[in-house]
Structure formats: structure tokens, C-alpha cells
Amino acid sequence: MSEKLYLSLDSKKLAEEISNSKESVCYVAPGILPVVAEALAKVAQSLGTESITVCLDLSEEVFRMGYGTMEAVKKLQDSQIKLNSSSGLRAGIIVIDDFGYMFTPTALLLEADEISDAPNAIRLLETQVTEVRIRISEKERNLIAQKAETDKERERILQQDVEVESKEVQDSQIYKIDEILKKNPPIRFDLQRQVHVFSTYFQYVEISMSGVRIQRRRIPIPQGLFTANAKEELNDKLKTTFEMIETDKEFPLNALENKLKGIKETYTCFLNKKSRVILKEKIPEFKNEIYQIEKELAKNKKNLVEKLNIKLEKSKQQILEYCVSILNEHPPKEMTSCLPNQYGDEEIKSWVESQIFGTYPKAEELCKEMKLEVRVMPKSSA
Secondary structure, eight states, rough: OOOOSOOOOOHHHHHHHHHHHOEEEEEEEOOOOHHHHHHHHHHHHOOOOOGEEEEEEHOOOHHHHTTTOHHHHHHHTTTTTEEEEOOTTOOOOEEEEEEEEEEEOOTTTTTTTOOSSOEEEEOOOOOHHHHHHHHHOHHHHHHHHHTTHHHHHHHHHHHOOOOOEEEEOHHHHHHHHHHHHHHHHHHHHEEEEEEHHHHHTTTEEEEEEOOOOOOEEEOOGGGSOTTOOOOHHHHHHTTOEEEEEEOOTOOOOOHHHHHHHHHHHEEEESSSSSSSSEEEEGGGHHHHHHHHHHHHHHHHHHHHHHHHEEEEEHHHHHHHHHHHHHHHHHOHHHHTSOOSSSHHHHHHHHHHHHHHOOOOOOOOHHHHEEEEEEEEEESSSO
16 A cells, blocks of 8 residues: 555455455455455455454445445355444444554445545554554454563553444344345435435426326126126126226316326426426426416316216216116026016116116216325435
8 A cells, every 4th residue: 555644545445455465354344345345255265264354334224325235245244254243333444464544434325436536544553553453353452462572562452442342243134134125225326426416406396197087987897797607708798897988089188187298398307217306496487387287177177077977977878778788688696586577677777776886986076086296395205
């Protein structure tokens, strides 16, 4: 390493220096990235795992902040390198043989792990390296004590308190955190950094219009209402559903949906598959456009009730006529057992109504479901 007191350390530089180790490596930081873990694993093959000390903060928060990855932890685990965990650890220390640095680990949530000239590390003096190792863990303290030149110095070292409280990590602990992260993975860090950079200019927005596609509403005809010995082609027909409302170009709801789609495309854009953003300075114009849509929707809801009732009643009669034509030819026992011996079309209609029209919607209910929802938020929950 350079003899400079201040320097910049990223994961790539750390890995390069670790690879040149001749005796031992002590790595203490909140987390660890794959390139560093790979270097430690290779060094462990030549120096032995007992020469490698790793202390992390093995917690869910660390991975979500981007101090390290589970991939890197598993690499160390597979290499039989014992891991210690110190809760809340945020400072970084790397000691390679007889020199070391204290450094500020990079949180990928805030910035990329890239080569930079900005200093984030300070070189430790030789005496500081020794004292740091003594206080990091019992393992390091014992290694230093073994190299003491005098019994007095050895006794002094062994009497020093370990100041970085840590516990050996069990495989079950790694498995538990890994399962949590699999079920709810951290948000992509490159995406989050973009959000931090551009949050001054953009806001998240959620836009949805629901309940307006009433022309797509269908009502199924329960096949159980009909006789089981109907012909095969009849059975196929009975599996069909009825459109409650026929396609009608006079209905203005499609036009409203298209207008809302145009507003979305004009004022917002996708940040990812789920999240839309809008320029803050465009929000007043956007809200005015949305207000006009809301007014049109409210007006249409009021005018549609009467028209919908007519169409729903027409649809209902079509279903009844369809059923009567089939049930006259193939009357099921479920029906005949409920009707007098002499029955006609009206009795069949009444029976069918009791079977399938209990939950048939009313126009007022359909119109009440029509909603336009817009939320402008400073942060995304996606």
C-alpha cells in the first residue's frame, strides 16, 4: 500500500492488498462485498483459516443498507472461515500482516463502490495496528500475545479488554437472514441512488381508475341448473357466460380511460415496473387535468344510472329467454320439483330468477364503484 496517511479504499483495492498477505488478515466492518470475500477465501487456502479474522454486523439492516451481500457471507462460510458478528458495527478496519487502515465502509444505498480520489481511510501507525488487533477479538489478542518478545509484554496484552464485543456466527443465523432477504429482497441500490439524486425534482405518483369497465362484467350461467343428460353440444353452450351490458359506443367511459392514459403518458414516466414519477413543477398542471377527469366521471355517473338500468334489464331478459328455451327441452329435477305439474315460461323465469339473479347488480351499485384515485407522494413504497 501507499505510505500516504490518507487514501481512498474501495472493495477492489482491499481485495488486491488482501491477496498480497503473507501472514494474516483481520477484517472488521459492517458487511463484506463479494470481491473482498473472494480474496479472503483464496488467502485462507494458503495461510489457513486460523490466520483470517472476520467480524461483521450480520443483521438484516446491513444488507438493506448495502454494506455487504449475503453472497459474500456465504462465500466465507463455504471457505470454512469463522465469522464473528458485532451488533451495530459501522466503522471499518483492515489489518494485513503488520500494517492496517481504518476506513469508512461504503453503503451502496447511498453511493456506488467505485474507485475515487476522495480519501475514506487513514493509515494506522505500527503501534496502533497492534493495539487495534488486541482489542478486536480474543483470537487476535492471543495471536499478538504469542509474538510478544517478553513475558511482561505478553501478560500486558492478555490483560487488555476486548472492546469490540462480538459472537461467533452460527450457520442457522446466516440461514435465517438469508430466508428473510429472499422473501423480501433489498431494493436495487442503483435505483435507490437515482431516487436520492433526483428526489429534488421528482415525486412518486399513483394513478388508478376503477369500476369503469362495466361493459366487461359477465354473469355465469350455473351448469348445475340444467339436466345432466343434455347433449354434448348443449353442455358446451352452457359453459358460456353472458355480458351484462352489450358493447355500446355511446358509453363515454372508454373515452375517459383513454384520456387518463394520455395524461399519464404526458406528465409521468415509469421509474420501474411499478412506480411512476412526475416532475414537481408539473404537478399543478397535472392536478388540473385530473380535476377535469374527475368532473367528467362524476357527471357520467349521474347520467349513466338510468341508461344502465335499461341495459341491465334488457340483459336480464335475454338471459331468461336463453334459459327458458333450454329448460323447456331439458327440465332438471331441481326445477320440476319446485314447480306445479302444469307450468309455463313465466314459472320457469321465476325459478331461474331465484337461482341466479339474487346478486345481479343494480346500476346505482355499478356507478358507485367508479373511482379515480391519484396520490402524489414524496417517497415510493414500491
